Amino acid sequence: MARKPKFALYLDISALLKLFIEEDGSGQVRALAAGPAGADLLLVSRLGFTEASVSLARAVHLGRILPAQLPQLLGSLQDYWDQSIQEVELTEGVLEDARQLAQRFPLRTYDAIHLASAKEARKMLQGVFEGEVHFLAFDRAMVKAARSLRFPVPGH
Secondary structure, eight states: OOOOOOEEEEEOHHHHHTTTSOOTTHHHHHHHHHSTTOOSEEEEETHHHHHHHHHHHHHHHTTSSOGGGHHHHHHHHHHHHHHHEEEEOOOHHHHHHHHHHHHHSOOOHHHHHHHHHHHHHHHHHTTTOOSEEEEEOSOHHHHHHHHHTTOOOTTO
């Protein structure tokens, strides 16, 4: 049996949330995150835990999830984060890179930070991980920018 190629997967928040809220793309994210052909390593900016928690709470306010579901979803997020996610530190270098990326691409603040964090993850893994870092997002501008930065983007 042939061994699957190694790869790490950087998840932006739109991708991470699909693991907890059923929506278009949830199956794809689950397969890439944990399936037999899935990533060997999952990466998210340290900012991501707060961003995902706030997004889940916002989903209650928007009527996408019931208030009673929020504690369980936040607990699941915490467990998943602790067990499955490797954090990318939010350094001054990452923030500077985000500012530079925003000058090249039409990105929102957090999107620029996620792309800069993915670039940092690629540097961080150089020499210690033999696979590529892929980038998963569901925002067209982010996907286009990630491709320009030579990230493989699954499903796009």
